[in-house]
Amino acid sequence: MLYGLNFKGDIMGLDNLKFLRRHTVHPSASARPISKPIHKRSCGSWCTPETTPVHATLTQTNSNIETKTEIEQDVQQNTDNILSQLQKVRLFAASPPPEQKLDNEITEADTELKEIKPPVSNDDSPDGLPPEETKEVAVIETPQSPVPVSPSRKTCKGLSRLSSFCDPFMPIDPQGRGYISWLLLVTFCYSYNAWCIALRATFPYQTPANTPYWMVADYLCDVVYILDVFFVKPRLMFLHEGFWVTDAAETRKNYRKKSQFKFDVISLLPLDFLYLYFGTQRVILRIPRLLKLQTFWEFHQAMDRVLSSPYVVRIGKTLFYIFYLIHLNACAYYAMSDYIGLGSNGWVYDNQGSAYIRCFYFATKTATSIGKNPKPENTMEYLFMTAAWLMGVFVFALLIGQIRDIIATATRTRTEYRKTLDGSIRYLRRLNMPAPLQRRVALWFNYTWNKQRCFDEPRILNSLPFNMKRDVALEVHMTTLSKVQLFRDCSSSLLRDLVLQLRPVSFLPGDLVVRRGEVGHQMYIIKSGECCVMSVDENEVLATLREGSVFGEISLLGIEGLRRRTATVRSRGYSSLFALSRSDLEAALKHHKQAAQVLRIRADQIIRENAARQAKQRIIKLEAKRSVSIQEETGSSARRRLSNTSSASSLTVEGRKQRSASAMSKRRLSAVSEIGDKPTQPTLADTCVRSKTPIPTIVLSGE
Numbered sequence: 136m137l138y139g140l141n142f143k144g145d146i147m148g149l150d151n152l153k154f155l156r157r158h159t160v161h162p163s164a165s166a167r168p169i170s171k172p173i174h175k176r177s178c179g180s181w182c183t184p185e186t187t188p189v190h191a192t193l194t195q196t197n198s199n200i201e202t203k204t205e206i207e208q209d210v211q212q213n214t215d216n217i218l219s220q221l222q223k224v225r226l227f228a229a230s231p232p233p234e235q236k237l238d239n240e241i242t243e244a245d246t247e248l249k250e251i252k253p254p255v256s257n258d259d260s261p262d263g264l265p266p267e268e269t270k271e272v273a274v275i276e277t278p279q280s281p282v283p284v285s286p287s288r289k290t291c292k293g294l295s296r297l298s299s300f301c302d303p304f305m306p307i308d309p310q311g312r313g314y315i316s317w318l319l320l321v322t323f324c325y326s327y328n329a330w331c332i333a334l335r336a337t338f339p340y341q342t343p344a345n346t347p348y349w350m351v352a353d354y355l356c357d358v359v360y361i362l363d364v365f366f367v368k369p370r371l372m373f374l375h376e377g378f379w380v381t382d383a384a385e386t387r388k389n390y391r392k393k394s395q396f397k398f399d400v401i402s403l404l405p406l407d408f409l410y411l412y413f414g415t416q417r418v419i420l421r422i423p424r425l426l427k428l429q430t431f432w433e434f435h436q437a438m439d440r441v442l443s444s445p446y447v448v449r450i451g452k453t454l455f456y457i458f459y460l461i462h463l464n465a466c467a468y469y470a471m472s473d474y475i476g477l478g479s480n481g482w483v484y485d486n487q488g489s490a491y492i493r494c495f496y497f498a499t500k501t502a503t504s505i506g507k508n509p510k511p512e513n514t515m516e517y518l519f520m521t522a523a524w525l526m527g528v529f530v531f532a533l534l535i536g537q538i539r540d541i542i543a544t545a546t547r548t549r550t551e552y553r554k555t556l557d558g559s560i561r562y563l564r565r566l567n568m569p570a571p572l573q574r575r576v577a578l579w580f581n582y583t584w585n586k587q588r589c590f591d592e593p594r595i596l597n598s599l600p601f602n603m604k605r606d607v608a609l610e611v612h613m614t615t616l617s618k619v620q621l622f623r624d625c626s627s628s629l630l631r632d633l634v635l636q637l638r639p640v641s642f643l644p645g646d647l648v649v650r651r652g653e654v655g656h657q658m659y660i661i662k663s664g665e666c667c668v669m670s671v672d673e674n675e676v677l678a679t680l681r682e683g684s685v686f687g688e689i690s691l692l693g694i695e696g697l698r699r700r701t702a703t704v705r706s707r708g709y710s711s712l713f714a715l716s717r718s719d720l721e722a723a724l725k726h727h728k729q730a731a732q733v734l735r736i737r738a739d740q741i742i743r744e745n746a747a748r749q750a751k752q753r754i755i756k757l758e759a760k761r762s763v764s765i766q767e768e769t770g771s772s773a774r775r776r777l778s779n780t781s782s783a784s785s786l787t788v789e790g791r792k793q794r795s796a797s798a799m800s801k802r803r804l805s806a807v808s809e810i811g812d813k814p815t816q817p818t819l820a821d822t823c824v825r826s827k828t829p830i831p832t833i834v835l836s837g838e
C-alpha cells in the first residue's frame with residue numbers, strides 16, 4: 136500500500152510523507168537530528184519534510200519551466216528517489232534494533248496503560264493501589280465476634296465502645312451491646328417505678344424518716360429517663376430503604392416522629408412539683424413514669440435476639456407480668472382494707488404480720504382461684520372479688536398458657552425426636568421384629584440425635600434466603616469440608632455449590648454403607664468416624680477411610696460403564712457422613728471440570744489398584760494350586776522311578792520343569808505389578824508370595 140501512493144508532483148506527496156512519518160515510521164527514526172537541510176536528490180539518508188526532493192523539484196519546476204517533457208522526466212526521477220527512500224525508511228522501521236524495539240514496546244504499552252487507567256495520586260496507600268471508594272454506610276459490629284479476642288484487646292474494645300456510646304456526636308447501633316446495656320438500666324429504673332409507686336402509694340412504707348432515700352432513688356431514675364430521651368434515643372441509627380442512617384439530624388428527626396417519643400416525654404412530666412402542695416406522701420404523682428413501657432418491651436426484644444436461650448427471657452417477661460398483676464392486686468386489697476378499716480370485718484386485712492406478704496398471699500389466692508378466700512361482706516368487696524377472679528380467669532390463664540407455649544417451643548425438637556423414636560419402635564414391635572434390630576434402631580436414633588440435634592436440617596434452613604442458607608451450611612460444616620482433599624484441589628465455588636446438597640447421615644458400628652455390586656446412587660464424605668473398604672470376599676480391609684475422605688464416587692462417575700459399587704464399605708464405629716446424590720454430583724461436575732477430572736483420576740487409580748490386587752490374588756491361588764499339582768506329580772514320578780528304576784536323566788527333566796514353572800509365575804507376577812504405582816520396585820504381592828504373608832492393609836485418609 137505504501138508503494139501505491141501517488142506522488143505526481145503535487146503537495147499531496149508531502150502531506151502523505153508527513154503522515155507516513157507520523158504513523159508508519161518508527162518514532163526513533165523521526166527523532167534523528169535534522170538540523171541541516173538535505174539537498175542531495177538521490178539521498179539515501181534522512182530528509183526533513185521541508186527539503187524533500189519533491190519540494191525542491193517543484194520549486195525548480197515553477198521557476199525554470201523549459202519543456203513539459205523535461206519536467207515530467209524530472210518528476211519521474213524524483214518520485215523514484217522518494218520511493219527508494221521510503222523503501223529504506225520502511226525497511227528500517229520494520230526491523231529496529233532489538234533493544235530499541237523493546238524500549239519502544241514498553242513506551243507504547245505504558246502509553247496504553249496510562250490511557251486505560253489514569254494515574255492516581257495515592258499517598259496513603261503503601262502498595263500503590265488506589266484507595267477504595269469510601270461510602271457512608273454504617274458498619275455494624277456483630278454482637279458476637281467469631282474471632283477470639285485477647286483479654287487486653289477485649290478491654291480496649293469495651294472502652295472504645297463505651298467512649299463512642301458516651302460521645303454525643305456518635306450514632307448508636309440499636310443492636311450493639313452498649314445500647315442493650317443501656318436498655319437494661321432504663322428497664323431497671325422502669326421496674327423500680329412500676330413496683331414502688333404502687334407500693335408506696337398504698338402501703339405505709341414511706342415514712343418521713345425514709346422519704347429522702349426514696350426521693351434520691353426516684354430522682355436517680357429520673358436522670359436515667361432524661362438521658363434516655365435527650366441523649367441516647369435521638370442518636371439511634373435506623374434502617375431506611377435498606378441502609379443504616381447515621382446522620383445525627385436524621386436520627387433525631389426519626390425519634391421525634393415516633394409515638395414512643397411522645398410517651399417518653401409525657402413520662403417525664405414533673406408532677407413532683409405538686410409535692411409542694413400535696414406533700415411527699417402523694418407518690419401517685421409519679422404515675423406518668425410508668426408510660427415508659429415501650430423501653431421495657433424493647434429491652435426484652437433485644438435480649439430475645441441476643442441470648443442463646445431466648446426462652447428464659449420470654450418466661451421471665453411473662454412471670455414479671457404475673458407477679459406485677461398480683462402485686463397490683465395486693466396493693467389494691469390493702470388500699471381497700473385501709474379504706475374500709477383494717478380488721479373491721481372478716482374480709483379485710485386484719486393488720487397482723489407483714490402487711491405486704493399477707494396481702495400478696497391474698498391476691499395470689501384470688502387471682503389463681505385456688506384458695507379458700509374470705510367471704511366479701513359489702514358491695515365494694517364483692518366488686519373487688521369479682522374483678523380479681525375475672526382477672527384470674529382471663530389474664531392469668533392467658534399468661535400461664537403463654538408459659539406453656541414457650542416451654543413447648545423450647546422443647547419442640549426434642550419432643551419430635553421422642554415421637555419419631557417411639558413411633559418407629561412401636562412399628563417394629565407390631566411387626567415382631569427381632570429385639571436386636573429394635574435396639575439397633577433405638578441406638579441409631581439416639582446417636583443421630585446426639586450428633587445432629589435435629590432430624591431435618593434442610594427444613595429448618597429452608598426459611599432462609601438461598602445465599603444465607605448456604606453461608607450457614609458452610610459455617611456449620613466447615614471443619615469437615617475444609618479437610619476434603621477434593622475441595623482443596625478445586626475451586627472454592629465447588630464447595631459453595633455442593634454444600635447445600637450434602638445430607639447428613641449416621642451409621643452404627645458394622646453398618647453397611649455401600650454394598651459391592653449394588654447400583655450406586657450416592658457418594659459420601661466422612662464427617663466423623665471411620666469406614667472400611669472391604670475386599671471382595673469381605674475378609675480383608677483394603678483401606679480405612681477417615682474424616683474428610685470421599686468414597687462411593689466410582690459408580691456415580693460411570694467410568695468404563697461401571698455403575699455398580701466396586702467394593703463394600705462398612706462403618707467401623709459410630710460414623711457421621713455427608714451423602715451427595717448422583718444428580719447433584721452430576722450437576723456440580725458439569726460446571727466444575729477440574730473437580731470431575733480429580734475424581735476421575737482418583738477413581739481410575741482405585742480401579743487399577745483393585746484390578747492389580749485381584750489379579751495378584753488370583754495368581755497366588757493358581758501358584759499354590761500349581762505347586763500342589765507339581766508336588767503330586769513329582770511324588771508319583773518318584774514312585775514310578777522307584778518301581779521302574781528309571782534313569783537319572785528323567786530327574787533332571789523334572790527339575791527343569793519345576794524351575795521353568797516357577798520362572799513363568801515370577802514373570803506373570805512382575806507383569807501384573809507393572810499395572811501398579813511403582814513398577815520398578817518389588818510389588819506387595821511379590822513380597823507376600825515370597826514370605827507367604829497376607830497382603831497388608833492400605834490406609835487412606837482425607838489428608
Ligand SMILES: Nc1ncnc2c1ncn2[C@@H]1O[C@@H]2COP(=O)(O)O[C@H]2[C@H]1O
Binds near residue numbers: 668678689690699700
Ligand atoms: N482400594 C480402595 N481404596 C480406597 N477406596 C476404595 C477402594 N476400592 C473402592 N473404594 C471406594 O469404595 C467405593 C465403593 O463404591 P464405589 O464403587 O461407588 O466407589 C468406591 C470407592 O470410592
